[in-house]
Amino acid sequence: xxxxxxxxxxxxxxxxxxxxxxxxxxxxxxxxxxxxxxxxxxxxxxxxxxxxxxxxxxxxxxxxxxxxxxxxxxxxxxxxxxxxxxxxxxxxxxxxxxxxxxxxxxxxxxxxxxxxxxxxxxxxxxxxxxxxxxxxxxxxxxxxxxxxxxxxxxxxxxxxxxxxxxxxxxxxxxxxxxxxxxxxxxxxxxxxxxxxxxxxxxxxxxxxxxxxxxxxxxxxxxxxxxxxxxxxxxxxxxxxxxxxxxxxxxxxxxxxxxxxxxxxxxxxxxxxxxxxxxxxxxxxxxxxxxxxxxxxxxxxxxxxxxxxxxxxxxxxxxxxxxxxxxxxxxxxxxxxxxxxxxxxxxxxxxxxxxxxxxxxxxx
Numbered sequence: 001x002x003x004x005x006x007x008x009x010x011x012x013x014x015x016x017x018x019x020x021x022x023x024x025x026x027x028x029x030x031x032x033x034x035x036x037x038x039x040x041x042x043x044x045x046x047x048x049x050x051x052x053x054x055x056x057x058x059x060x061x062x063x064x065x066x067x068x069x070x071x072x073x074x075x076x077x078x079x080x081x082x083x084x085x086x087x088x089x090x091x092x093x094x095x096x097x098x099x100x101x102x103x104x105x106x107x108x109x110x111x112x113x114x115x116x117x118x119x120x121x122x123x124x125x126x127x128x129x130x131x132x133x134x135x136x137x138x139x140x141x142x143x144x145x146x147x148x149x150x151x152x153x154x155x156x157x158x159x160x161x162x163x164x165x166x167x168x169x170x171x172x173x174x175x176x177x178x179x180x181x182x183x184x185x186x187x188x189x190x191x192x193x194x195x196x197x198x199x200x201x202x203x204x205x206x207x208x209x210x211x212x213x214x215x216x217x218x219x220x221x222x223x224x225x226x227x228x229x230x231x232x233x234x235x236x237x238x239x240x241x242x243x244x245x246x247x248x249x250x251x252x253x254x255x256x257x258x259x260x261x262x263x264x265x266x267x268x269x270x271x272x273x274x275x276x277x278x279x280x281x282x283x284x285x286x287x288x289x290x291x292x293x294x295x296x297x298x299x300x301x302x303x304x305x306x307x308x309x310x311x312x313x314x315x316x317x318x319x320x321x322x323x324x325x326x327x328x329x330x331x332x333x334x335x336x337x338x339x340x341x342x343x344x345x346x347x348x349x350x351x352x353x354x355x356x357x358x359x360x361x362x363x
Contacts, residue, residue, distance in 0.1 A: 022060035029056055052104060055097045062086070062093045088148050095144030099137055106133050126198040127214055131191030134216040186233040187216035196236060196243060201310045203242035204231055208310075244310050252286055253313045255303040255321045258295075259328070263335030265289060265301060271327045272303060272320065279319055281312035298337045 034049050065086035109129050196202060196219065200211045204221060207229050213220035219236055221229040244251055269289045276282040286306035293300035303320055307313035328335050 019061040019064055022064040025060055027057050052100055055093070055100050059093055059097060062089045065089065084151060087151055091144060091148045091151070095140055098140045098144075102133050102136050102140070106130065127194055127196075128191055130198065131187065131214055131216070135188065135191070138216060183217050183232065183234055186237045189237060190214065190219075190233050200246070201244040201249070203244070204229065204235075205241075249309045250283065250285070250306065251310055251313050252304060252306050253317045255305070255317050255324070256292075257301045257303070257321075257324060257328075258298050258337050259301055259335045260298050260337050261294075263299070263301070263328070263332060265291060267331065268301065268303075268324060268327070271324065275320055275323050276305065279316060281307050281316040281319070283308050297339055 034053065036049075065082075106129055110126060190196075191214075196211050196214070198211055198214060202209065202211060202221065207221065207223055209221040209223040209229060211219060212222040212228070215233075217233060219231045219233060221231060223229055272287055272289055276287050283306055286304050288302075288304040290302050290304070291299050292302040303324065305313075305316055305320055307316050
C-alpha cells in the first residue's frame, strides 16, 4: 500500500512540476513579448500582446497535462478522470484562445480603418467587423460547450436519444426559439445590408443620437444627453427611422423667425452673410433667407444654413438665431412681432350710458 501511495504521489509531483515549468515558460514568453511591444512605436502592439498574454501563460501547462499523464505510472481509476479533465481543459482553453484571437483581429482592423464622422468606408468596415466578431464569438462559445459536453459518455447517450426523436424536438424547438432565431437572423442581415453603421447619426422613436455599438441582438444609441437607447435589431430591420449620415454627414438646417408684417428682409440677408463668414461651423453651401408663410399677426422668415455634421449644424443654428434676434432688436425694433387692437368710438353708447348729475340733497 505504501508503495502504491508513494508511486501515486511521485506521479502527481511530476505532473504538477511539468505544468509549473510550462506555466513559467509561458510567463517568460509573455513578458518577452511585452518588452518587445513597449520598444515599438505603435500602441497597437501593446494591445495585441495584452490580449494574448493571458492565454499564452496557460496554453502550455494545459497542453502539457494530456501529454504528461500517459508517461507517469498512475492507476487506471485515477489516470482516466485526470485524462478526461485535461481534455476538457484543453477544449476550454482553445475556445478562450479563439475568443482572444477574434478580439485581436478586431483591434488590428480598427487600427487600420480609423472610424470618423466623414469616413463612410471606415464606419462600414467597423460595423461589419464588430457584427461578425459577435457572431463568431457566439459560435465559438457554442462549439466549445458542445465539444466539452460531448466528452462525457452520458451526454453522448442523451444526444443519441435526442437525434432519434429529432423530428418532434425540431418542431418544438423551432416554435420555442422562433423570436430568438428571428433576432439572430436580423443581426446577420444587419451586418450584411448595413442600414446603420458605427458612428451614424440617427433618429429612432423621436430620440436623436449616434450609433455606439452594434451587437447580434441589439443596437446601442448614445443620445445627446449621454443616455443610451437600447434598440433590438428587429426594430431596426422592420420599422422606419431617420439616418442623417447614410451617404453623407452634410446637413441643412433651418431657423424660423416670426416677425411683424412690416419687417424688412433685405437687411437680414446682409446680416446673415456677415454672421456666417465669422462662424466656423458653416460649410459655405447654403445661406438663404425667405418669407415662407403669412399669418394673422405676422410672417414667418425661414433662414436656411448648412454644416458638415449634425453637431456643428446645431451650434450654427443657435448662433444664427441669437445674432439675428439681437440685430432685429437693435436695428429694426418695429419688426418684432406685436399684437394690434382697434378701439371703435360709438356716440350712441355714450348717450345711453350718460347719467344726469345728482341734485343737492339726493343721496
